[in-house]
Amino acid sequence: MSNNRDDNILVRIRGLRFARGERMIFDGIDLDIERDKVTAIMGPSGTGKTTLLKLIGGQLRPLSGSIEFDGEAIHSMSSSRLYAVRRRMGMLFQSGALLTDISVFENVAYPLREHTRLSESLIQKLVLMKLEAVGLRGARDLMPSELSGGMARRVALARAIALDPDMIMYDEPFTGQDPISKGVLVRLIRRLNDAAHLSSIIVSHDVQETLEISDMIHIISHGQVVGSGTPEQVMASDSEWVRQFIHGEDDGPVPFHFPAADLQTDLIEGSASC
Amino acid sequence: MLNSLAALGRRGLNMIQSLGRASLLLLNILRGQACLLSRPSLVVRQLYSVGVLSFLIIVISGLFVGMVLGLQGYYILSRFNAEETLGVMVAASLVRELGPVVTALLFAGRAGSALTAEIGLMKATEQLSGLEMMAVNPVKRVLAPRFLAGFLSMPMLAALFSAVGVFGGSLVGVGLLGVDDGAFWAQMQANIDWNKDVMNGVIKSLVFGAVVTWIALFEGYDAIPTSEGVSRATTRTVVYSAFAVLELDFVLTALMFGET
Ligand SMILES: Nc1ncnc2c1ncn2[C@@H]1O[C@H](COP(=O)(O)OP(=O)(O)OP(=O)(O)O)[C@@H](O)[C@H]1O
Ligand SMILES: [Mg+2]
Numbered sequence: 058m059s060n061n062r063d064d065n066i067l068v069r070i071r072g073l074r075f076a077r078g079e080r081m082i083f084d085g086i087d088l089d090i091e092r093d094k095v096t097a098i099m100g101p102s103g104t105g106k107t108t109l110l111k112l113i114g115g116q117l118r119p120l121s122g123s124i125e126f127d128g129e130a131i132h133s134m135s136s137s138r139l140y141a142v143r144r145r146m147g148m149l150f151q152s153g154a155l156l157t158d159i160s161v162f163e164n165v166a167y168p169l170r171e172h173t174r175l176s177e178s179l180i181q182k183l184v185l186m187k188l189e190a191v192g193l194r195g196a197r198d199l200m201p202s203e204l205s206g207g208m209a210r211r212v213a214l215a216r217a218i219a220l221d222p223d224m225i226m227y228d229e230p231f232t233g234q235d236p237i238s239k240g241v242l243v244r245l246i247r248r249l250n251d252a253a254h255l256s257s258i259i260v261s262h263d264v265q266e267t268l269e270i271s272d273m274i275h276i277i278s279h280g281q282v283v284g285s286g287t288p289e290q291v292m293a294s295d296s297e298w299v300r301q302f303i304h305g306e307d308d309g310p311v312p313f314h315f316p317a318a319d320l321q322t323d324l325i326e327g328s329a330s331c
Numbered sequence: 332m333l334n335s336l337a338a339l340g341r342r343g344l345n346m347i348q349s350l351g352r353a354s355l356l357l358l359n360i361l362r363g364q365a366c367l368l369s370r371p372s373l374v375v376r377q378l379y380s381v382g383v384l385s386f387l388i389i390v391i392s393g394l395f396v397g398m399v400l401g402l403q404g405y406y407i408l409s410r411f412n413a414e415e416t417l418g419v420m421v422a423a424s425l426v427r428e429l430g431p432v433v434t435a436l437l438f439a440g441r442a443g444s445a446l447t448a449e450i451g452l453m454k455a456t457e458q459l460s461g462l463e464m465m466a467v468n469p470v471k472r473v474l475a476p477r478f479l480a481g482f483l484s485m486p487m488l489a490a491l492f493s494a495v496g497v498f499g500g501s502l503v504g505v506g507l508l509g510v511d512d513g514a515f516w517a518q519m520q521a522n523i524d525w526n527k528d529v530m531n532g533v534i535k536s537l538v539f540g541a542v543v544t545w546i547a548l549f550e551g552y553d554a555i556p557t558s559e560g561v562s563r564a565t566t567r568t569v570v571y572s573a574f575a576v577l578e579l580d581f582v583l584t585a586l587m588f589g590e591t
Protein backbone atom coordinates (compact mmCIF):
# COMPACT_ATOMS: atom_id res chain seq x y z
CA MET A 58 0.00 0.00 0.00
CA SER A 59 2.73 2.43 0.82
CA ASN A 60 6.38 2.71 0.04
CA ASN A 61 7.19 3.26 3.71
CA ARG A 62 5.86 -0.09 4.87
CA ASP A 63 9.15 -1.58 5.86
CA ASP A 64 10.46 1.64 7.20
CA ASN A 65 10.25 1.75 10.98
CA ILE A 66 8.66 5.16 11.25
CA LEU A 67 4.92 5.07 11.90
CA VAL A 68 4.16 8.77 12.16
CA ARG A 69 6.25 11.22 10.22
CA ILE A 70 5.74 14.92 10.84
CA ARG A 71 7.45 17.41 8.56
CA GLY A 72 7.43 21.19 8.73
CA LEU A 73 4.23 21.25 10.73
CA ARG A 74 2.78 24.67 11.34
CA PHE A 75 -0.44 25.34 13.21
CA ALA A 76 -2.00 28.47 14.67
CA ARG A 77 -4.85 29.22 17.05
CA GLY A 78 -6.12 32.63 16.01
CA GLU A 79 -3.06 34.87 15.86
CA ARG A 80 -0.91 32.67 18.04
CA MET A 81 1.45 30.20 16.36
CA ILE A 82 1.25 26.95 18.31
CA PHE A 83 3.67 25.03 16.08
CA ASP A 84 6.17 26.74 13.87
CA GLY A 85 7.88 24.15 11.74
CA ILE A 86 8.06 20.92 13.69
CA ASP A 87 9.79 17.78 12.40
CA LEU A 88 9.13 14.67 14.43
CA ASP A 89 9.25 10.92 13.92
CA ILE A 90 7.33 8.36 15.92
CA GLU A 91 8.92 4.95 15.57
CA ARG A 92 7.06 1.67 15.40
CA ASP A 93 6.92 -0.55 18.48
CA LYS A 94 8.46 2.15 20.64
CA VAL A 95 7.16 4.30 23.46
CA THR A 96 7.68 7.89 22.43
CA ALA A 97 7.16 10.65 24.94
CA ILE A 98 6.23 14.21 24.11
CA MET A 99 6.99 16.60 26.92
CA GLY A 100 6.76 20.30 27.28
CA PRO A 101 5.35 23.03 29.43
CA SER A 102 1.62 23.36 29.92
CA GLY A 103 -0.07 25.09 27.01
CA THR A 104 2.62 24.40 24.42
CA GLY A 105 0.26 22.33 22.32
CA LYS A 106 0.85 18.71 23.24
CA THR A 107 -2.84 17.89 23.17
CA THR A 108 -3.09 19.87 19.95
CA LEU A 109 -0.34 17.74 18.44
CA LEU A 110 -2.24 14.54 19.26
CA LYS A 111 -5.38 15.99 17.70
CA LEU A 112 -3.42 16.88 14.58
CA ILE A 113 -2.12 13.32 14.35
CA GLY A 114 -5.66 12.02 14.83
CA GLY A 115 -6.89 14.22 12.00
CA GLN A 116 -9.24 16.26 14.19
CA LEU A 117 -7.42 19.47 13.36
CA ARG A 118 -5.84 20.57 10.09
CA PRO A 119 -2.31 21.89 9.93
CA LEU A 120 -1.71 25.31 8.43
CA SER A 121 1.13 23.80 6.41
CA GLY A 122 3.47 20.86 6.57
CA SER A 123 2.54 17.21 6.57
CA ILE A 124 1.65 14.44 8.96
CA GLU A 125 1.92 10.91 7.64
CA PHE A 126 0.55 7.87 9.39
CA ASP A 127 2.04 4.68 8.02
CA GLY A 128 3.03 6.50 4.84
CA GLU A 129 -0.32 8.18 4.19
CA ALA A 130 -0.88 11.89 4.68
CA ILE A 131 -3.59 12.25 7.32
CA HIS A 132 -4.98 15.60 6.19
CA SER A 133 -5.40 14.76 2.53
CA MET A 134 -7.45 11.61 3.16
CA SER A 135 -11.12 11.35 2.35
CA SER A 136 -13.27 11.32 5.43
CA SER A 137 -14.12 7.62 5.09
CA ARG A 138 -10.44 6.76 4.74
CA LEU A 139 -9.69 8.87 7.79
CA TYR A 140 -12.26 6.93 9.81
CA ALA A 141 -10.72 3.68 8.61
CA VAL A 142 -7.26 4.84 9.69
CA ARG A 143 -8.59 5.96 13.06
CA ARG A 144 -9.58 2.38 13.81
CA ARG A 145 -5.89 1.69 14.02
CA MET A 146 -5.37 4.48 16.54
CA GLY A 147 -6.47 4.58 20.13
CA MET A 148 -6.58 7.80 22.04
CA LEU A 149 -6.77 8.41 25.73
CA PHE A 150 -8.19 11.88 26.23
CA GLN A 151 -6.95 14.14 28.96
CA SER A 152 -10.52 14.37 30.24
CA GLY A 153 -11.41 10.73 29.66
CA ALA A 154 -14.24 11.63 27.27
CA LEU A 155 -16.39 8.70 28.40
CA LEU A 156 -19.97 8.58 27.14
CA THR A 157 -21.93 9.71 30.16
CA ASP A 158 -25.23 8.01 29.35
CA ILE A 159 -23.94 4.45 29.46
CA SER A 160 -22.18 2.39 32.12
CA VAL A 161 -18.47 1.70 32.42
CA PHE A 162 -18.96 -1.74 30.89
CA GLU A 163 -20.88 -0.36 27.92
CA ASN A 164 -18.29 2.35 27.41
CA VAL A 165 -15.53 -0.20 27.01
CA ALA A 166 -17.78 -2.41 24.89
CA TYR A 167 -18.75 0.53 22.66
CA PRO A 168 -15.95 0.36 20.06
CA LEU A 169 -16.32 -3.43 19.92
CA ARG A 170 -20.03 -3.18 19.27
CA GLU A 171 -19.53 -0.45 16.68
CA HIS A 172 -16.75 -2.05 14.70
CA THR A 173 -16.97 -5.80 15.17
CA ARG A 174 -19.63 -8.47 15.01
CA LEU A 175 -18.40 -10.42 17.99
CA SER A 176 -20.87 -12.46 20.00
CA GLU A 177 -22.18 -11.04 23.23
CA SER A 178 -20.29 -13.58 25.34
CA LEU A 179 -17.01 -12.76 23.61
CA ILE A 180 -17.57 -9.04 24.09
CA GLN A 181 -18.29 -9.72 27.74
CA LYS A 182 -14.99 -11.58 28.10
CA LEU A 183 -12.95 -8.98 26.24
CA VAL A 184 -14.39 -6.07 28.18
CA LEU A 185 -13.80 -7.74 31.53
CA MET A 186 -10.22 -8.52 30.52
CA LYS A 187 -9.57 -4.91 29.56
CA LEU A 188 -11.17 -3.65 32.75
CA GLU A 189 -9.14 -6.16 34.76
CA ALA A 190 -5.98 -4.79 33.18
CA VAL A 191 -6.72 -1.32 34.54
CA GLY A 192 -7.93 -2.68 37.89
CA LEU A 193 -11.56 -1.66 37.49
CA ARG A 194 -13.38 -4.92 36.79
CA GLY A 195 -15.38 -4.31 39.95
CA ALA A 196 -16.56 -0.92 38.69
CA ARG A 197 -18.18 -2.25 35.53
CA ASP A 198 -21.73 -1.34 36.54
CA LEU A 199 -20.98 2.20 37.67
CA MET A 200 -21.96 5.17 35.55
CA PRO A 201 -19.17 7.55 34.46
CA SER A 202 -20.54 10.23 36.80
CA GLU A 203 -19.87 7.90 39.73
CA LEU A 204 -16.15 7.58 38.96
CA SER A 205 -13.31 9.69 40.27
CA GLY A 206 -11.17 11.53 37.73
CA GLY A 207 -8.39 8.97 37.94
CA MET A 208 -10.80 6.05 37.59
CA ALA A 209 -12.47 7.65 34.58
CA ARG A 210 -9.07 8.00 32.94
CA ARG A 211 -8.36 4.31 33.50
CA VAL A 212 -11.74 3.30 32.05
CA ALA A 213 -10.92 5.47 29.05
CA LEU A 214 -7.63 3.62 28.74
CA ALA A 215 -9.47 0.29 28.78
CA ARG A 216 -11.71 1.62 26.03
CA ALA A 217 -8.77 2.91 23.98
CA ILE A 218 -7.17 -0.54 23.95
CA ALA A 219 -10.41 -2.42 23.33
CA LEU A 220 -9.89 -2.69 19.58
CA ASP A 221 -6.20 -3.59 19.88
CA PRO A 222 -5.01 -0.63 17.81
CA ASP A 223 -1.59 -0.25 16.19
CA MET A 224 -0.90 2.97 17.97
CA ILE A 225 -2.15 4.53 21.17
CA MET A 226 -1.88 8.17 22.10
CA TYR A 227 -1.98 8.78 25.83
CA ASP A 228 -2.74 12.33 26.88
CA GLU A 229 -1.49 12.71 30.44
CA PRO A 230 -2.14 9.13 31.58
CA PHE A 231 -0.56 9.61 35.01
CA THR A 232 -2.20 12.83 36.11
CA GLY A 233 -4.57 12.30 39.00
CA GLN A 234 -3.36 8.76 39.72
CA ASP A 235 -2.10 7.67 43.11
CA PRO A 236 1.45 6.23 43.27
CA ILE A 237 0.16 2.66 43.12
CA SER A 238 -1.98 3.09 40.01
CA LYS A 239 0.79 5.19 38.48
CA GLY A 240 3.13 2.23 38.86
CA VAL A 241 0.50 -0.14 37.47
CA LEU A 242 -0.14 2.17 34.51
CA VAL A 243 3.56 2.51 33.73
CA ARG A 244 3.92 -1.26 33.63
CA LEU A 245 0.64 -1.67 31.72
CA ILE A 246 1.64 0.79 29.02
CA ARG A 247 5.03 -0.86 28.70
CA ARG A 248 3.51 -4.34 28.60
CA LEU A 249 0.89 -3.37 26.03
CA ASN A 250 3.58 -1.83 23.93
CA ASP A 251 5.91 -4.81 24.00
CA ALA A 252 3.41 -7.67 23.94
CA ALA A 253 1.03 -6.36 21.31
CA HIS A 254 3.54 -4.62 19.04
CA LEU A 255 1.91 -1.32 19.68
CA SER A 256 3.44 2.03 19.15
CA SER A 257 2.74 4.44 21.95
CA ILE A 258 2.84 8.18 22.20
CA ILE A 259 2.75 9.52 25.71
CA VAL A 260 2.15 13.12 26.57
CA SER A 261 3.08 13.79 30.13
CA HIS A 262 4.51 16.16 32.68
CA ASP A 263 5.55 13.41 35.06
CA VAL A 264 9.26 13.43 34.42
CA GLN A 265 10.08 10.39 36.56
CA GLU A 266 7.47 8.07 35.09
CA THR A 267 8.11 9.30 31.58
CA LEU A 268 11.87 8.79 31.80
CA GLU A 269 11.23 5.33 33.17
CA ILE A 270 8.82 4.23 30.48
CA SER A 271 9.88 5.78 27.22
CA ASP A 272 12.34 4.78 24.53
CA MET A 273 12.48 8.22 22.99
CA ILE A 274 11.65 11.66 24.32
CA HIS A 275 10.86 14.85 22.44
CA ILE A 276 10.59 18.11 24.30
CA ILE A 277 8.49 20.83 22.71
CA SER A 278 8.47 24.47 23.63
CA HIS A 279 7.58 27.65 21.80
CA GLY A 280 6.37 25.81 18.74
CA GLN A 281 9.70 24.06 18.25
CA VAL A 282 11.23 20.75 19.21
CA VAL A 283 13.91 21.89 21.63
CA GLY A 284 15.33 18.52 22.52
CA SER A 285 15.13 14.88 21.47
CA GLY A 286 16.78 11.69 22.53
CA THR A 287 16.67 8.59 24.64
CA PRO A 288 16.04 9.11 28.36
CA GLU A 289 19.77 8.84 29.04
CA GLN A 290 20.61 11.39 26.39
CA VAL A 291 17.93 13.73 27.66
CA MET A 292 19.11 13.40 31.25
CA ALA A 293 22.65 14.15 30.19
CA SER A 294 21.68 16.90 27.78
CA ASP A 295 23.45 20.20 28.17
CA SER A 296 20.72 22.13 26.37
CA GLU A 297 19.39 24.78 28.68
CA TRP A 298 15.79 24.14 27.61
CA VAL A 299 15.98 20.46 28.34
CA ARG A 300 17.79 20.86 31.64
CA GLN A 301 15.30 23.40 32.87
CA PHE A 302 12.34 21.22 32.01
CA ILE A 303 13.70 17.94 33.31
CA HIS A 304 14.96 19.42 36.56
CA GLY A 305 12.04 21.76 37.06
CA GLU A 306 14.05 24.95 37.44
CA ASP A 307 12.07 28.15 37.25
CA ASP A 308 14.83 30.22 35.70
CA GLY A 309 15.75 29.56 32.13
CA PRO A 310 14.63 29.86 28.54
CA VAL A 311 11.26 28.17 29.10
CA PRO A 312 8.96 30.78 30.59
CA PHE A 313 6.55 29.79 33.34
CA HIS A 314 4.14 32.53 32.27
CA PHE A 315 1.72 32.59 29.35
CA PRO A 316 2.82 35.50 27.10
CA ALA A 317 1.63 38.74 28.72
CA ALA A 318 2.43 42.38 29.19
CA ASP A 319 4.72 42.90 32.14
CA LEU A 320 3.15 42.60 35.56
CA GLN A 321 3.69 46.22 36.52
CA THR A 322 1.75 47.60 33.54
CA ASP A 323 -1.03 45.04 33.96
CA LEU A 324 -1.49 45.87 37.62
CA ILE A 325 -1.57 49.60 37.05
CA GLU A 326 -4.04 49.31 34.18
CA GLY A 327 -6.07 46.83 36.16
CA SER A 328 -6.52 49.17 39.10
CA ALA A 329 -7.37 52.10 36.85
CA SER A 330 -10.14 50.31 35.02
CA CYS A 331 -12.35 49.69 38.05
CA MET B 332 -20.56 55.39 12.35
CA LEU B 333 -17.91 53.51 10.40
CA ASN B 334 -17.41 51.23 13.36
CA SER B 335 -21.04 50.35 13.62
CA LEU B 336 -21.15 49.70 9.88
CA ALA B 337 -18.17 47.41 10.21
CA ALA B 338 -19.83 45.63 13.12
CA LEU B 339 -22.99 45.22 11.09
CA GLY B 340 -20.97 43.80 8.22
CA ARG B 341 -19.20 41.40 10.54
CA ARG B 342 -22.47 40.18 11.96
CA GLY B 343 -23.82 39.67 8.48
CA LEU B 344 -20.75 37.67 7.48
CA ASN B 345 -20.95 35.60 10.65
CA MET B 346 -24.57 34.83 9.93
CA ILE B 347 -23.84 33.72 6.41
CA GLN B 348 -20.99 31.57 7.69
CA SER B 349 -23.23 29.90 10.27
CA LEU B 350 -25.83 29.32 7.61
CA GLY B 351 -23.19 27.64 5.48
CA ARG B 352 -22.04 25.44 8.35
CA ALA B 353 -25.64 24.59 9.17
CA SER B 354 -26.35 23.57 5.58
CA LEU B 355 -23.26 21.39 5.45
CA LEU B 356 -24.31 19.74 8.69
CA LEU B 357 -27.79 19.11 7.34
CA LEU B 358 -26.30 17.56 4.23
CA ASN B 359 -24.16 15.23 6.35
CA ILE B 360 -27.10 14.37 8.57
CA LEU B 361 -29.19 13.49 5.53
CA ARG B 362 -26.36 11.35 4.18
CA GLY B 363 -26.24 9.63 7.54
CA GLN B 364 -29.87 8.55 7.25
CA ALA B 365 -28.91 5.61 5.04
CA CYS B 366 -26.95 3.97 7.86
CA LEU B 367 -30.00 4.13 10.10
CA LEU B 368 -31.79 1.51 8.02
CA SER B 369 -29.49 -1.12 9.43
CA ARG B 370 -29.76 0.19 12.97
CA PRO B 371 -33.38 1.09 13.72
CA SER B 372 -32.82 0.69 17.46
CA LEU B 373 -30.90 3.99 17.47
CA VAL B 374 -33.95 5.81 16.11
CA VAL B 375 -36.38 4.03 18.41
CA ARG B 376 -34.47 5.17 21.47
CA GLN B 377 -34.54 8.76 20.23
CA LEU B 378 -38.23 8.54 19.33
CA TYR B 379 -38.78 7.74 22.96
CA SER B 380 -36.78 10.63 24.39
CA VAL B 381 -37.76 13.18 21.75
CA GLY B 382 -41.33 12.09 21.10
CA VAL B 383 -42.81 10.04 23.91
CA LEU B 384 -41.48 12.27 26.65
CA SER B 385 -43.22 15.24 24.99
CA PHE B 386 -46.63 13.53 25.22
CA LEU B 387 -47.79 15.05 28.46
CA ILE B 388 -47.12 18.69 27.61
CA ILE B 389 -48.78 18.19 24.21
CA VAL B 390 -51.89 16.55 25.66
CA ILE B 391 -52.40 19.14 28.36
CA SER B 392 -51.77 22.10 26.07
CA GLY B 393 -53.97 20.62 23.36
CA LEU B 394 -56.82 20.14 25.77
CA PHE B 395 -56.75 23.71 27.00
CA VAL B 396 -56.28 25.26 23.59
CA GLY B 397 -59.28 23.26 22.37
CA MET B 398 -61.35 24.35 25.33
CA VAL B 399 -60.52 28.00 24.77
CA LEU B 400 -61.36 27.65 21.08
CA GLY B 401 -64.72 26.16 22.12
CA LEU B 402 -65.47 29.11 24.39
CA GLN B 403 -64.37 31.89 22.05
CA GLY B 404 -65.86 30.24 19.02
CA TYR B 405 -69.20 29.80 20.76
CA TYR B 406 -69.45 33.47 21.79
CA ILE B 407 -68.85 34.66 18.24
CA LEU B 408 -70.82 32.02 16.37
CA SER B 409 -73.84 32.28 18.66
CA ARG B 410 -74.20 35.94 17.68
CA PHE B 411 -74.91 34.77 14.15
CA ASN B 412 -76.93 31.78 15.31
CA ALA B 413 -74.33 29.49 13.87
CA GLU B 414 -73.41 27.47 16.97
CA GLU B 415 -73.72 24.22 15.02
CA THR B 416 -70.63 25.10 13.02
CA LEU B 417 -68.56 25.27 16.22
CA GLY B 418 -67.15 21.83 15.47
CA VAL B 419 -65.91 22.94 12.06
CA MET B 420 -64.32 26.05 13.47
CA VAL B 421 -62.52 24.23 16.27
CA ALA B 422 -61.32 21.38 14.07
CA ALA B 423 -60.23 23.60 11.18
CA SER B 424 -58.24 25.98 13.38
CA LEU B 425 -56.55 23.07 15.09
CA VAL B 426 -55.78 20.92 12.10
CA ARG B 427 -54.70 23.74 9.81
CA GLU B 428 -52.89 26.09 12.16
CA LEU B 429 -52.78 25.62 15.89
CA GLY B 430 -51.96 21.92 15.85
CA PRO B 431 -48.79 22.18 13.77
CA VAL B 432 -47.70 25.60 15.01
CA VAL B 433 -48.28 25.31 18.75
CA THR B 434 -46.92 21.77 18.75
CA ALA B 435 -43.77 22.99 17.01
CA LEU B 436 -43.33 25.81 19.53
CA LEU B 437 -43.84 23.46 22.46
CA PHE B 438 -41.57 20.91 20.83
CA ALA B 439 -38.80 23.49 20.46
CA GLY B 440 -39.07 24.34 24.14
CA ARG B 441 -39.36 20.79 25.39
CA ALA B 442 -37.33 18.60 23.02
CA GLY B 443 -35.30 21.11 20.97
CA SER B 444 -33.67 22.74 23.96
CA ALA B 445 -32.89 19.34 25.44
CA LEU B 446 -31.28 18.21 22.18
CA THR B 447 -29.11 21.32 22.01
CA ALA B 448 -28.00 20.99 25.61
CA GLU B 449 -27.25 17.31 25.20
CA ILE B 450 -25.18 17.70 22.04
CA GLY B 451 -23.49 20.86 23.33
CA LEU B 452 -22.46 19.15 26.55
CA MET B 453 -21.24 16.11 24.64
CA LYS B 454 -19.05 18.50 22.70
CA ALA B 455 -17.88 20.35 25.80
CA THR B 456 -16.91 17.11 27.55
CA GLU B 457 -15.06 15.87 24.44
CA GLN B 458 -17.46 12.97 23.97
CA LEU B 459 -17.88 13.90 20.31
CA SER B 460 -14.10 14.04 19.81
CA GLY B 461 -13.88 10.75 21.65
CA LEU B 462 -16.31 9.18 19.21
CA GLU B 463 -14.35 10.52 16.27
CA MET B 464 -11.16 8.99 17.59
CA MET B 465 -13.00 5.69 18.07
CA ALA B 466 -13.65 5.93 14.33
CA VAL B 467 -17.33 6.55 14.96
CA ASN B 468 -18.76 9.48 13.02
CA PRO B 469 -20.76 11.51 15.55
CA VAL B 470 -22.90 13.08 12.84
CA LYS B 471 -24.07 9.67 11.69
CA ARG B 472 -24.18 7.99 15.06
CA VAL B 473 -25.48 10.79 17.28
CA LEU B 474 -27.10 13.48 15.15
CA ALA B 475 -28.73 11.51 12.33
CA PRO B 476 -31.03 9.35 14.52
CA ARG B 477 -32.07 12.39 16.53
CA PHE B 478 -32.96 14.24 13.37
CA LEU B 479 -35.10 11.40 12.04
CA ALA B 480 -36.80 11.05 15.41
CA GLY B 481 -37.66 14.75 15.50
CA PHE B 482 -38.92 14.68 11.92
CA LEU B 483 -41.18 11.69 12.59
CA SER B 484 -42.41 12.74 16.04
CA MET B 485 -43.66 16.15 15.04
CA PRO B 486 -46.64 15.09 12.84
CA MET B 487 -47.65 12.51 15.39
CA LEU B 488 -47.50 15.00 18.23
CA ALA B 489 -49.39 17.56 16.14
CA ALA B 490 -52.08 14.97 15.38
CA LEU B 491 -52.34 14.18 19.05
CA PHE B 492 -52.58 17.88 19.85
CA SER B 493 -55.38 18.38 17.34
CA ALA B 494 -57.29 15.30 18.47
CA VAL B 495 -57.14 16.26 22.11
CA GLY B 496 -58.00 19.84 21.15
CA VAL B 497 -61.12 18.78 19.27
CA PHE B 498 -62.11 16.74 22.28
CA GLY B 499 -61.54 19.79 24.53
CA GLY B 500 -63.63 21.93 22.18
CA SER B 501 -66.49 19.44 22.28
CA LEU B 502 -66.22 19.23 26.04
CA VAL B 503 -66.83 22.96 26.35
CA GLY B 504 -69.12 23.42 23.35
CA VAL B 505 -71.33 20.36 23.72
CA GLY B 506 -70.90 19.56 27.37
CA LEU B 507 -70.90 23.02 28.88
CA LEU B 508 -72.56 25.42 26.46
CA GLY B 509 -75.18 23.05 25.04
CA VAL B 510 -74.33 22.94 21.35
CA ASP B 511 -76.18 20.04 19.71
CA ASP B 512 -74.01 16.95 19.87
CA GLY B 513 -75.01 15.55 16.47
CA ALA B 514 -74.60 18.86 14.68
CA PHE B 515 -71.20 19.50 16.22
CA TRP B 516 -69.70 16.27 14.84
CA ALA B 517 -71.72 16.07 11.61
CA GLN B 518 -70.77 19.59 10.52
CA MET B 519 -67.18 18.83 11.33
CA GLN B 520 -67.21 15.66 9.24
CA ALA B 521 -68.92 17.34 6.34
CA ASN B 522 -66.70 20.38 6.15
CA ILE B 523 -63.19 19.25 6.99
CA ASP B 524 -61.45 18.19 3.81
CA TRP B 525 -58.95 15.37 3.98
CA ASN B 526 -56.47 16.79 1.47
CA LYS B 527 -56.94 20.47 1.98
CA ASP B 528 -57.05 20.50 5.76
CA VAL B 529 -55.56 17.36 7.18
CA MET B 530 -52.79 16.67 4.68
CA ASN B 531 -51.71 20.30 4.58
CA GLY B 532 -51.46 20.23 8.36
CA VAL B 533 -49.34 17.11 8.17
CA ILE B 534 -47.04 18.70 5.58
CA LYS B 535 -46.64 21.73 7.82
CA SER B 536 -45.66 19.66 10.80
CA LEU B 537 -43.19 17.60 8.78
CA VAL B 538 -41.53 20.83 7.69
CA PHE B 539 -41.56 22.22 11.23
CA GLY B 540 -40.20 18.95 12.60
CA ALA B 541 -37.27 19.02 10.21
CA VAL B 542 -36.52 22.71 10.77
CA VAL B 543 -36.79 22.72 14.56
CA THR B 544 -34.71 19.57 14.93
CA TRP B 545 -32.15 20.90 12.47
CA ILE B 546 -31.82 24.16 14.42
CA ALA B 547 -31.55 22.30 17.73
CA LEU B 548 -28.89 19.90 16.48
CA PHE B 549 -26.88 22.58 14.72
CA GLU B 550 -26.88 24.91 17.73
CA GLY B 551 -25.65 22.08 19.95
CA TYR B 552 -23.02 20.90 17.49
CA ASP B 553 -21.81 24.43 16.81
CA ALA B 554 -21.95 25.60 20.43
CA ILE B 555 -18.89 27.07 22.09
CA PRO B 556 -17.86 24.15 24.29
CA THR B 557 -18.27 25.82 27.67
CA SER B 558 -21.18 26.01 30.08
CA GLU B 559 -21.94 29.55 28.97
CA GLY B 560 -21.71 28.60 25.32
CA VAL B 561 -24.12 25.74 25.76
CA SER B 562 -26.59 27.83 27.72
CA ARG B 563 -26.58 30.48 24.99
CA ALA B 564 -27.00 27.87 22.31
CA THR B 565 -30.02 26.48 24.13
CA THR B 566 -31.63 29.89 24.23
CA ARG B 567 -30.89 30.41 20.55
CA THR B 568 -32.55 27.12 19.69
CA VAL B 569 -35.82 28.19 21.26
CA VAL B 570 -35.74 31.71 19.81
CA TYR B 571 -34.70 30.74 16.28
CA SER B 572 -37.14 27.85 16.22
CA ALA B 573 -40.00 30.12 17.19
CA PHE B 574 -39.10 32.62 14.45
CA ALA B 575 -38.60 29.94 11.86
CA VAL B 576 -41.88 28.20 12.67
CA LEU B 577 -43.99 31.34 12.64
CA GLU B 578 -42.47 32.68 9.43
CA LEU B 579 -42.61 29.36 7.64
CA ASP B 580 -46.20 28.96 8.76
CA PHE B 581 -47.11 32.17 7.02
CA VAL B 582 -45.30 31.15 3.84
CA LEU B 583 -46.75 27.66 3.82
CA THR B 584 -50.25 28.91 4.53
CA ALA B 585 -50.01 31.40 1.69
CA LEU B 586 -48.85 28.65 -0.66
CA MET B 587 -51.43 26.11 0.43
CA PHE B 588 -54.55 28.17 0.84
CA GLY B 589 -53.71 31.14 -1.32
CA GLU B 590 -55.15 29.94 -4.58
CA THR B 591 -58.63 28.88 -3.45
N1 LIG C 1 -10.21 25.41 21.15
C1 LIG C 1 -9.21 26.29 21.29
N2 LIG C 1 -9.33 27.53 20.81
C2 LIG C 1 -8.33 28.42 20.90
N3 LIG C 1 -7.16 28.16 21.47
C3 LIG C 1 -6.96 26.94 21.97
C4 LIG C 1 -7.97 25.93 21.90
N4 LIG C 1 -7.48 24.82 22.47
C5 LIG C 1 -6.24 25.11 22.88
N5 LIG C 1 -5.90 26.39 22.57
C6 LIG C 1 -4.62 27.04 22.83
O1 LIG C 1 -3.64 26.20 22.27
C7 LIG C 1 -2.55 26.08 23.14
C8 LIG C 1 -2.15 24.63 23.24
O2 LIG C 1 -3.17 23.92 23.91
P1 LIG C 1 -2.99 22.41 24.31
O3 LIG C 1 -4.25 21.98 24.94
O4 LIG C 1 -2.53 21.65 23.12
O5 LIG C 1 -1.83 22.49 25.38
P2 LIG C 1 -1.11 21.30 26.15
O6 LIG C 1 0.32 21.34 25.76
O7 LIG C 1 -1.85 20.04 25.97
O8 LIG C 1 -1.20 21.80 27.65
P3 LIG C 1 -1.47 20.93 28.98
O9 LIG C 1 -0.19 20.29 29.30
O10 LIG C 1 -1.83 21.97 30.00
O11 LIG C 1 -2.57 19.98 28.69
C9 LIG C 1 -2.95 26.68 24.47
O12 LIG C 1 -2.10 27.74 24.76
C10 LIG C 1 -4.34 27.18 24.31
O13 LIG C 1 -4.41 28.53 24.69
MG1 LIG D 1 -3.08 18.91 27.11
